[in-house]
Amino acid sequence: MSTERRLRLPGLAYGGDYNPEQWPEEVWAEDMRLMREAGVTMVSVGIFSWALLEPKEGAYDFSRMDKILGLLHDNGIAADLATPTAAPPAWFFKAYPEALPVDRDGRRLSYGSRQTFCPSSPAYRTAALRMAGALAERYADHPAVVMWHVHNEYGCHNAACYCDTSAAAFRSWLRAKYADSLDALNQAWGTTFWSQWYYDWDEILPPRVTGADSNPTHQLDWRRFCNDELLSLYVAERDVLRRAAPAVPATTNFMVNFSIEALDYWRWAPELDIVSNDHYLRADDPASEVDVALCGDLVRSMAGGPWLLMEHSTGAVNWQSVNRAKDPGEMRRNALAHVAHGADGIAYFQWRAAKAGSEQWHSAMLPHAGTDSQIWQDVVRLGADLRALAEVRGSTVAADVAIVWDWNARWALELPSQPSSALRFVDLVRSWYEPLWRAGVAVDFVLPDADLSSYRLVLAPSLYLIDDTGAANLTSFAEQGGTLAVGFHSGAVDENCHVRLGGYPGAFRDALGVRTDELFPLLPGETRPLTGQVPEGADATLWSERVRLTDAVAIASYADGPLAGVPAVTRNAHGTGTAWYLSTHPDPATLAALLDRVRDEAGVRPVLATRPDGVEAVRRRGPDADYLFLIDHSGNGTEVPAHGLELLTGKPVHGSVTVPAGGVAVVREER
Numbered sequence: 001m002s003t004e005r006r007l008r009l010p011g012l013a014y015g016g017d018y019n020p021e022q023w024p025e026e027v028w029a030e031d032m033r034l035m036r037e038a039g040v041t042m043v044s045v046g047i048f049s050w051a052l053l054e055p056k057e058g059a060y061d062f063s064r065m066d067k068i069l070g071l072l073h074d075n076g077i078a079a080d081l082a083t084p085t086a087a088p089p090a091w092f093f094k095a096y097p098e099a100l101p102v103d104r105d106g107r108r109l110s111y112g113s114r115q116t117f118c119p120s121s122p123a124y125r126t127a128a129l130r131m132a133g134a135l136a137e138r139y140a141d142h143p144a145v146v147m148w149h150v151h152n153e154y155g156c157h158n159a160a161c162y163c164d165t166s167a168a169a170f171r172s173w174l175r176a177k178y179a180d181s182l183d184a185l186n187q188a189w190g191t192t193f194w195s196q197w198y199y200d201w202d203e204i205l206p207p208r209v210t211g212a213d214s215n216p217t218h219q220l221d222w223r224r225f226c227n228d229e230l231l232s233l234y235v236a237e238r239d240v241l242r243r244a245a246p247a248v249p250a251t252t253n254f255m256v257n258f259s260i261e262a263l264d265y266w267r268w269a270p271e272l273d274i275v276s277n278d279h280y281l282r283a284d285d286p287a288s289e290v291d292v293a294l295c296g297d298l299v300r301s302m303a304g305g306p307w308l309l310m311e312h313s314t315g316a317v318n319w320q321s322v323n324r325a326k327d328p329g330e331m332r333r334n335a336l337a338h339v340a341h342g343a344d345g346i347a348y349f350q351w352r353a354a355k356a357g358s359e360q361w362h363s364a365m366l367p368h369a370g371t372d373s374q375i376w377q378d379v380v381r382l383g384a385d386l387r388a389l390a391e392v393r394g395s396t397v398a399a400d401v402a403i404v405w406d407w408n409a410r411w412a413l414e415l416p417s418q419p420s421s422a423l424r425f426v427d428l429v430r431s432w433y434e435p436l437w438r439a440g441v442a443v444d445f446v447l448p449d450a451d452l453s454s455y456r457l458v459l460a461p462s463l464y465l466i467d468d469t470g471a472a473n474l475t476s477f478a479e480q481g482g483t484l485a486v487g488f489h490s491g492a493v494d495e496n497c498h499v500r501l502g503g504y505p506g507a508f509r510d511a512l513g514v515r516t517d518e519l520f521p522l523l524p525g526e527t528r529p530l531t532g533q534v535p536e537g538a539d540a541t542l543w544s545e546r547v548r549l550t551d552a553v554a555i556a557s558y559a560d561g562p563l564a565g566v567p568a569v570t571r572n573a574h575g576t577g578t579a580w581y582l583s584t585h586p587d588p589a590t591l592a593a594l595l596d597r598v599r600d601e602a603g604v605r606p607v608l609a610t611r612p613d614g615v616e617a618v619r620r621r622g623p624d625a626d627y628l629f630l631i632d633h634s635g636n637g638t639e640v641p642a643h644g645l646e647l648l649t650g651k652p653v654h655g656s657v658t659v660p661a662g663g664v665a666v667v668r669e670e671r
Contacts, residue, residue, distance in 0.1 A: 546563055
């Protein structure tokens with residue numbers, strides 16, 4: 001968070017998206033009463049209000065927003081005031097039809113939902129900045145407004161537009177990147193392949209649908225361009241708001257557990273005064289609590305400390321094939337787990353469940369059933385919990401382990417024509433993260449070129465793409481005494497998606513003390529047994545390689561098949577440190593055992609030396625005290641060694657604390 005622009009709220013923020021325009025005005029007074037009952041301290045307003053705030057071009061009607069902000073202020077509830085630019089009104093598209101996006105197949109999409117605009121459209125940018133300016137002029141000094149909410153979920157439905165306007169913007173971006181040199185672009189893209197050499201900038205198009213797979217570097221630069229185009233929209237709106245209200249912080253909500261279309265949030269985070277994230281569980285995830293923790297740690301790492309959970313759900317969402325309600329107690333566990341992993345505020349979509357529109361079946365803080373509902377009881381209880389945890393605000397998590405996460409590597413890995421289409425960056429990273437989470441080990445996420453001096457152990461589960469600077473930084477970490485563990489198919493290509501010649505794993509070959517000359521990805525369902533210093537019944541899945549030792553020693557080898565006797569897991573003394581290589585994807589139990597050994601050798605200890613299975617343990621560190629979060633995911637309840645004050649009950653803890661079945665305990669530990 002910026003030192004100049006902080007959220008002017010005591011304790012942990014609590015609330016959600018508030019859309020009173022969906023309801024008759026007589027409902028608003030009840031909303032205020034129930035918000036006070038629930039302990040709501042801040043709501044996001046105006047996110048989808050453009051059509052009402054600007055009913056025709058250049059003509060504004062702020063009467064409704066004036067009343068809403070006045071009501072909130074009178075009831076002691078702060079406003080996170082949004083620029084409503086994620087949903088332009090129908091009149092805008094009738095006037096500027098060229099602002100509608102075009103998909104990869106060349107179809108111009110229609111309006112009638114949200115985010116139906118081309119990010120490169122000059123007409124959209126002009127209208128969005130005009131709208132932001134009008135809001136800023138009117139509400140910069142409003143006592144209810146404590147934060148600007150710029151846009152909403154950038155790129156959620158329009159991460160890329162393939163129209164001619166976008167093509168021209170892409171060419172301008174490329175000319176800036178390659179210093180106006182077509183020769184430099186041709187070299188970077190490897191355009192001698194398939195006769196793709198460009199002699200004129202106007203020959204370059206977005207990677208639209210073609211008869212075969214298009215150039216991978218072309219696709220990668222396109223993803224980078226799309227990210228930067230959306231980021232430029234955010235910065236432009238933010239600057240309009242900042243000029244009017246220099247002390248009011250600005251945010252926009254990330255979506256870090258989104259698909260390959262996700263943005264490079266490492267580039268976005270420094271532009272935000274307060275980093276915020278939206279997080280939604282997937283009904284088909286049997287261990288969604290792991291995703292809650294991973295995403296919380298990732299956002300905390302990007303924020304460099306506390307962050308805000310801007311959206312999640314009290315129950316079911318509306319956009320999956322099957323939208324399940326949460327299990328009893330799950331809503332509370334999810335929210336407090338986000339706090340454990342660094343959130344200084346908890347908010348939901350939305351306050352009152354809609355009775356009409358595309359999200360009418362999305363859960364809310366005040367559900368269709370009203371206050372006579374389990375969700376409402378849980379909402380009120382959570383408000384009390386967050387008040388009890390007010391002092392946790394501002395504390396953060398200290399970690400000895402870092403996992404490397406790079407969106408460029410993610411985009412590149414999941415492009416077509418890989419040795420295996422089964423590789424998924426997020427799945428690979430999560431498979432390494434989960435054993436650490438289950439062991440109660442604190443984790444940060446870092447870029448490859450980050451300062452690693454505070455860590456004992458750095459894990460790179462999936463770094464298919466890495467530049468020379470990042471590779472040198474990671475290998476230097478091991479050389480200078482750290483422990484580095486690298487996953488298969490890492491270091492294979494440079495920042496331009498050019499294969500690093502001389503054998504795999506490319507950039508890491510010397511530090512790892514191995515050389516691979518051929519890849520043997522496994523077919524769906526195919527496994528290979530492993531032998532050596534691994535648990536009985538260990539299997540290799542997804543991937544294998546023909547590895548030759550140059551300096552390393554084999555920890556495990558393939559037991560049969562075409563690679564029988566070939567090293568699968570290796571360990572190398574590099575400088576004064578250690579570098580491990582996993583040339584395959586071991587089964588979960590084997591991977592967990594290997595990572596246990598790696599972190600034990602690195603001197604990494606869990607948050608608690610003794611902790612029952614199924615209980616998540618996270619420690620946030622404050623200036624005068626630590627806060628030990630204990631979350632029971634087993635449903636059994638347990639006693640955990642602890643000393644201090646349990647904040648949710650107010651009871652002193654001498655020796656051990658009771659974690660209720662499916663519940664949470666938070667112990668303040670004096671230092």
